[in-house]
Amino acid sequence: MERTRLRRQVALTRQSLFDQGFLDEQFIQLEDLQDDANPNFVEEVVTLYYRDSARLITNIEKALEKNSLDFNKLDGFMHQFKGSSSSIGAKKVKAECTLFREYCRAGNGEGLPHLSVQGLNGFAWIHTSCRCTRTFQQIKKEYATLKRKLEAYFQVVRQAGPAETACWPK
Amino acid sequence: MLGMWKTNAPDEFVSVKFDMEMREGSSPSDGASSTPNSSGRRRNSAEAKEGLGFIMCKRLVQMMQGNIWISLNPLASAQSMTLVLRFQNRPSYGRATFAPGSSSEQPSSNPQFRGLRVILADDDALNRAVTKKLLEKLGCEVTAVSSGFECLSALNSAENSVRLVVLDIQMPEMDGFEVATRIRKVRSRSWPLIIAVTASAEDNVWERCLQMGMNGMIRKPVLLQGMADELQRVLQRAGEGL
Numbered sequence: 001m002e003r004t005r006l007r008r009q010v011a012l013t014r015q016s017l018f019d020q021g022f023l024d025e026q027f028i029q030l031e032d033l034q035d036d037a038n039p040n041f042v043e044e045v046v047t048l049y050y051r052d053s054a055r056l057i058t059n060i061e062k063a064l065e066k067n068s069l070d071f072n073k074l075d076g077f078m079h080q081f082k083g084s085s086s087s088i089g090a091k092k093v094k095a096e097c098t099l100f101r102e103y104c105r106a107g108n109g110e111g112l113p114h115l116s117v118q119g120l121n122g123f124a125w126i127h128t129s130c131r132c133t134r135t136f137q138q139i140k141k142e143y144a145t146l147k148r149k150l151e152a153y154f155q156v157v158r159q160a161g162p163a164e165t166a167c168w169p170k
Numbered sequence: 171m172l173g174m175w176k177t178n179a180p181d182e183f184v185s186v187k188f189d190m191e192m193r194e195g196s197s198p199s200d201g202a203s204s205t206p207n208s209s210g211r212r213r214n215s216a217e218a219k220e221g222l223g224f225i226m227c228k229r230l231v232q233m234m235q236g237n238i239w240i241s242l243n244p245l246a247s248a249q250s251m252t253l254v255l256r257f258q259n260r261p262s263y264g265r266a267t268f269a270p271g272s273s274s275e276q277p278s279s280n281p282q283f284r285g286l287r288v289i290l291a292d293d294d295a296l297n298r299a300v301t302k303k304l305l306e307k308l309g310c311e312v313t314a315v316s317s318g319f320e321c322l323s324a325l326n327s328a329e330n331s332v333r334l335v336v337l338d339i340q341m342p343e344m345d346g347f348e349v350a351t352r353i354r355k356v357r358s359r360s361w362p363l364i365i366a367v368t369a370s371a372e373d374n375v376w377e378r379c380l381q382m383g384m385n386g387m388i389r390k391p392v393l394l395q396g397m398a399d400e401l402q403r404v405l406q407r408a409g410e411g412l
Contacts, residue, residue: 026391033303033394041303048296083369084296086391 006160013153022146027089039162043154049088050147056081057140064136069129071107078104090146096139103131185236188253231255280398282405284309287331291321291349292338292367301336301367301392308398310334318344322352325362332362334401337384339368339375347382354383360408365400367392 017023027042034041060077063070082097107128224240231238236255243249288310292298295316302314313328315321318341325332335353339346350364365386366379379387386404388396 029391029393030300033300033307035307038303045296045299048299052295079369080294083390084294087296087300 003161006156010153010156010160013156017149017153021091022149023089024091024094025089026086030088043157046088046150046154049084049090053081053084053143056084057143060136064133069107069132071104071132074132075101075104085143090143092142093139093146096135096142100132100135100139103128103135107132184257186255186257188255190251190253192248192250280308280402283398283401286310286333287328288312288334288336289321289324289328289332289362290314290336291316291318291341291346293317293341294338297338297390297392301397304392304394304397305336307394308401317341318346318349321349325353330361334363334365334404336365336367339366339370339379347378350379350382350384359383360385363404363408365404 018027030042030045038044056077060074060081063074063077078097078101082094082101085093085097228238231253234255236253238251238253240248241250241252286309288305290298290302290305290312292301292314293316298314298316302312305312313324313332315324321335321337325335335349337346337349341349346366346368350366353362353364363386364384365388366375366384367388367390368375369390371389376387385408386400388400
């Protein structure tokens with residue numbers, strides 16, 4: 001009975017992560033790869049993501065602290081970070097990363113015309129930098145929220161125990 | 171098309187039958203004609219209905235081991251056309267049904283991939299872990315490395331046993347293009363096969379891949395079905411000596 005209740009809790013928690021837009025189909029791809037040989041694959045991958053991306057986040061923070069922003073470098077870091085976030089299906093994080101990269105491209109003179117370098121005076125330059133910084137704060141927020149939610153999710157998964165699979169009697 | 175049937179016989183082939191109703195006053199563009207004077211010679215009424223276009227279709231369909239015919243109504247005008255096509259059964263890559271924490275049954279992997287020796291090169295630990303698992307799910311035997319250098323040395327020590335190299339293009343130090351160029355300097359175009367993995371959405375990436383001697387390309391994010399399809403395509407072309 002307890003097991004059934006826990007299983008239902010797992011299903012509901014999981015569904016809400018999708019419904020609220022935290023995760024996308026890529027997460028399901030990871031679940032598909034999980035099997036008897038790697039019964040905790042999804043959790044392992046997510047753990048790997050948070051471990052690896054911590055380094056990237058630090059790099060981006062350092063780069064944003066400089067007086068004049070190197071948009072190319074920032075874009076490079078963000079490309080990597082977006083790729084990783086995409087691999088685990090981190091939907092909101094990924095969306096903020098896309099926005100950040102657009103601002104980087106604007107800072108470089110490509111992309112959004114209303115932020116193009118031709119029109120950039122000192123004020124507009126600061127404007128772009130502010131946007132990058134602000135977007136990055138948003139990224140960190142979504143990143144931390146997702147981490148909390150996933151940790152809670154995996155905890156319930158572990159409590160519910162391995163699912164029984166239908167198998168022919170040996 | 172109004173109806174479709176599939177035989178359930180569990181054999182090598184699957185037949186699909188299409189029934190097309192032809193309503194009063196309409197006629198298929200190049201098919202049966204209802205004018206009685208289309209041919210001067212005396213033929214049975216079914217043949218008299220078949221124009222040249224239809225005969226060509228019938229020939230082609232029969233060459234493909236199917237069949238096509240016209241059924242007449244009592245007034246001897248075309249009522250319906252039936253087309254039967256035969257397809258060979260191919261193994262499917264079933265996706266495991268997901269349920270939280272479920273250990274899924276192994277999806278049926280293509281026998282072609284079983285034991286296929288692969289070297290996977292990707293500098294990103296996360297992508298490496300996921301793509302490796304994905305390839306193993308398909309039945310491959312995977313050696314995962316984190317740089318172009320490691321890839322080349324792994325290939326050298328494996329001699330000729332590695333069939334396929336899956337290569338992330340955007341790697342620092344030595345990118346995928348350079349790795350491929352170096353491999354092709356000493357190896358033939360089809361052994362080992364090289365599949366590039368790229369995040370780029372640009373059109374000319376594929377051309378560049380081809381120029382560097384690669385055999386296939388897959389875009390990130392790498393999906394199970396996508397990898398399976400591209401693997402199949404690349405192996406097939408290699409088998410055809412292309």
